[in-house]
Amino acid sequence: MPALGADMEAGTLVEWLVKPGARIKSGDIIAVVETQKGAIEVEVFQEGIVSDILVAEGERVPVGTVLAHIDSAAGAPAPAVAGPTEPVVAPLPSAAQVIQKVPPTKPTVAPEVARAKITPAARRRAATLGLDLARVKGTGVEGSIRCADVEAAASGRTAAAAPSPRRGLDLSEVRKAIAAAMSRSKREIPHYYLTETVDLHSAMRWVERFNAGKSPVERILPAVLFLKAAALALRDLSQLNGTYEDGVFTPGSGVHVGWAIALRGGGLIAPAIRDTDKKSLAELMVAMRDLVERARRGGLRSSELASPTITVTSVGDRGSETVTGVIYPPQLAIVGFGRIVLRPWAVEGRIESRPLVTVSLAADHRVTDGHIGGLYLAAIARLLQEPEKL
Amino acid sequence: MNAPQGSALRMTYREACKQALRQALLADPHVFLMGEDIGRYGGCYAVTKGLLEEFGEERIRDTPLSESAFVGAGIGAAMAGMRPIVEIMTVNFSLVALDQIVNNAATIPYMSGGQFAIPLVIRMATGGGRRVAAQHSHSFEGWYAHIPGLRILTPATIEDARFMLIGALQDPNPVLIFEHVMLYNMEGDLRPEVNEVDIGLAKVRRAGRDVSLVTYGGSLFKTLQAADMLATEGIDAEVVDLRVLRPLDTKAIFESVSRTRRCVIVDEGWRSGSISAEIGMRIAEEIFFELDAPLRRVCGREVPMPYAPHLEDACLPQAEIIAATARELVRPS
Amino acid sequence: MTQKVNLDHAHMRHLLKAMIRIRRFEAKCVELYQARKILGFLYLYDGEEAVSVGVMEALSPDAIVATYREHGQALAFLECQTYRFSAHSMFDPQLYRSKEEVEAWRKKGPIVRFQTCLGASRLIKPEEVSAMETEVDAEIAAAVAFAEAGVLEAVSEVERFVTMEEVPA
Numbered sequence: 001m002p003a004l005g006a007d008m009e010a011g012t013l014v015e016w017l018v019k020p021g022a023r024i025k026s027g028d029i030i031a032v033v034e035t036q037k038g039a040i041e042v043e044v045f046q047e048g049i050v051s052d053i054l055v056a057e058g059e060r061v062p063v064g065t066v067l068a069h070i071d072s073a074a075g076a077p078a079p080a081v082a083g084p085t086e087p088v089v090a091p092l093p094s095a096a097q098v099i100q101k102v103p104p105t106k107p108t109v110a111p112e113v114a115r116a117k118i119t120p121a122a123r124r125r126a127a128t129l130g131l132d133l134a135r136v137k138g139t140g141v142e143g144s145i146r147c148a149d150v151e152a153a154a155s156g157r158t159a160a161a162a163p164s165p166r167r168g169l170d171l172s173e174v175r176k177a178i179a180a181a182m183s184r185s186k187r188e189i190p191h192y193y194l195t196e197t198v199d200l201h202s203a204m205r206w207v208e209r210f211n212a213g214k215s216p217v218e219r220i221l222p223a224v225l226f227l228k229a230a231a232l233a234l235r236d237l238s239q240l241n242g243t244y245e246d247g248v249f250t251p252g253s254g255v256h257v258g259w260a261i262a263l264r265g266g267g268l269i270a271p272a273i274r275d276t277d278k279k280s281l282a283e284l285m286v287a288m289r290d291l292v293e294r295a296r297r298g299g300l301r302s303s304e305l306a307s308p309t310i311t312v313t314s315v316g317d318r319g320s321e322t323v324t325g326v327i328y329p330p331q332l333a334i335v336g337f338g339r340i341v342l343r344p345w346a347v348e349g350r351i352e353s354r355p356l357v358t359v360s361l362a363a364d365h366r367v368t369d370g371h372i373g374g375l376y377l378a379a380i381a382r383l384l385q386e387p388e389k390l
Numbered sequence: 391m392n393a394p395q396g397s398a399l400r401m402t403y404r405e406a407c408k409q410a411l412r413q414a415l416l417a418d419p420h421v422f423l424m425g426e427d428i429g430r431y432g433g434c435y436a437v438t439k440g441l442l443e444e445f446g447e448e449r450i451r452d453t454p455l456s457e458s459a460f461v462g463a464g465i466g467a468a469m470a471g472m473r474p475i476v477e478i479m480t481v482n483f484s485l486v487a488l489d490q491i492v493n494n495a496a497t498i499p500y501m502s503g504g505q506f507a508i509p510l511v512i513r514m515a516t517g518g519g520r521r522v523a524a525q526h527s528h529s530f531e532g533w534y535a536h537i538p539g540l541r542i543l544t545p546a547t548i549e550d551a552r553f554m555l556i557g558a559l560q561d562p563n564p565v566l567i568f569e570h571v572m573l574y575n576m577e578g579d580l581r582p583e584v585n586e587v588d589i590g591l592a593k594v595r596r597a598g599r600d601v602s603l604v605t606y607g608g609s610l611f612k613t614l615q616a617a618d619m620l621a622t623e624g625i626d627a628e629v630v631d632l633r634v635l636r637p638l639d640t641k642a643i644f645e646s647v648s649r650t651r652r653c654v655i656v657d658e659g660w661r662s663g664s665i666s667a668e669i670g671m672r673i674a675e676e677i678f679f680e681l682d683a684p685l686r687r688v689c690g691r692e693v694p695m696p697y698a699p700h701l702e703d704a705c706l707p708q709a710e711i712i713a714a715t716a717r718e719l720v721r722p723s
Numbered sequence: 724m725t726q727k728v729n730l731d732h733a734h735m736r737h738l739l740k741a742m743i744r745i746r747r748f749e750a751k752c753v754e755l756y757q758a759r760k761i762l763g764f765l766y767l768y769d770g771e772e773a774v775s776v777g778v779m780e781a782l783s784p785d786a787i788v789a790t791y792r793e794h795g796q797a798l799a800f801l802e803c804q805t806y807r808f809s810a811h812s813m814f815d816p817q818l819y820r821s822k823e824e825v826e827a828w829r830k831k832g833p834i835v836r837f838q839t840c841l842g843a844s845r846l847i848k849p850e851e852v853s854a855m856e857t858e859v860d861a862e863i864a865a866a867v868a869f870a871e872a873g874v875l876e877a878v879s880e881v882e883r884f885v886t887m888e889e890v891p892a
Binding site for chain 1: 750753754756757758759762763764812813814815816818
């Protein structure tokens, strides 16, 4: 069965135009074959006598099947329409040779930071388990630490006797410190509480416009606006920014807001963002992300925990509408931003649906009173009406 | 032309394409076909054989050898209220009509402020493997997926070949349908209960846990073979058939990769700036933190397609290479 | 441009042999294609040999051509009316013409006509034509043998000539 087209894989022998014994010469049409394109005549390229017919009329056979034998003049029977012989093909190169691996571009690494290769999913798993990645052996691609390695290390951890080398802060120590601080706060600091509901209509529209067309990495969250507003409002109300210890009030060297981060195993820590009021929103977004990532893997520095001059906690979209915090001693106040909700709101005499947030202040009554606290919250509310100035 | 109740209808991909065209021609008098050799010759791949006899010259139009002219005519006809289905013999010849497709079909709705829609369907054969060398073996569906205004479909199964065309005719926008040349002879069954398909979603063709193999078109069956090979080694691969390259069903891709945490993209086109590059980048942008291994892809070798069969085979994605790439992610050596 | 040129015996044989070579080479290609030694597409040319042989002659430096070149300076557009005997491609059931039509044209084919014309002018003898055919068949057989004996190009070479290092001499 001849190959009559690039696409042809089989054909049906419709009609034989010769019988056994017939004498044929090169160029004679000896059969008709039906293909998907229609009936095509089969030409023969030999001279001789048809000896055997091997495929009957009506049979469908693959290309290359011998249809008939022809006794050539030399006497030896030759198959009519030689079956295709496979050329000697080099074996397919082994997969290892052909896989086009793009070698990872090696970034110039600062000498003091040796970067381990850890998959994003493995990092997250380790943080959830509270596992120190320095102790995990990687068996992933290029020796990377992957989920299975973290799981293996976690299950083997209880059996290991060797203490873990310290890398950043030990989480369990941090939790102990928090517990002590909270108890002390409730024992020693007379808290007073104020709340304010803020219309975020302008702020949310501004965030939407800012984020439009930006890649996920460049986008900002509303929480960044809260942080900046809380920091800027402190410039004129320094009585809320600083520390109170042993009867002495010390104003802060600058506005270093402690940003409260929930730890996966439970508990809250609030490392400082230095000079919060001087950073742009984009810079604050980067700083927040960095702190969250390091907090969750135990990579915070103790100086970051010791230096906040005030704490801000923002519960995000899964928290409650109002959050009133507990002051971290020796700080003087803690500002809480609840969940952004859509509620009916009076706007120029009409009722409209507006995004609102409830801001709360818990402050040390030994240093300030409700008047100052009220001015502070009013300042935050005002700042959030002009997001472009933050 | 639906299958008789209760029986699966067995047909080739070619036959499914033809039945789709017949259904379209019977259902709507505004539908007509244009293309080189589609009438008297019955189509370069025999898809339209018999349609001229059934529907006549007004509706099955043989065109001169000028893609720019007849694609332009199709655009004009679509603007005027007809529903033309233009056949460009292969994607290789579509380059001659690129200006019409990109600068007219894809763009007139936008430039006219929505005054004109271009409900045009263009069918093209695509891909390599037929030993027809550098100028006749391109896979440009990924390139076309770069262009806003176009919908790009890549039916890889009998069912999709049978029904995606009908969906395409309901789209008011230009739709390009890419039929891989190695699929025309493929045989399979239509499910009798199915008489339409969507033209927007990817489909998981094989569910798995260990790695997502994301592919489309002519590479689907090689990818499924690779999954079978991996299964014998205890590696459970999931195979996702994209079906639509523009707009990409990223939701399906992300859902699969977020579960398996590993991804190999199989794309017959050259890797640079390909649809595999786009998919890889989207995964990195949106679900980076789900990944437990680097992203990988198996693409056509970045050379003009060679003529010699052993060289052509070495330049196309093959099941062994796909399996080896996936294996390396799950069990690094 | 109807200048008649005087063509000598050697040149006539050269032209006829060239056409015969093309015809027989193509026939061999058809045979090899059906046996899957040649893959992809095969487009045939039989019946049109006079065009390529004639044009090639006009392009080469040649005493006959010199006179043409002196007369013409501008680019020319050649319309050659031809008839191809075989189908357009191998996979063509030729539904667009009848067998009788093809047969009629075969009788008017360029090789038949040229040979007849030369024979009538006694510029060629039948045994010379047979000898030409034998020589051409030998050339073709040698070419096929060379191809069959060839070694497949290594896959490692597949990227050669994607880009060039320099303009070739």
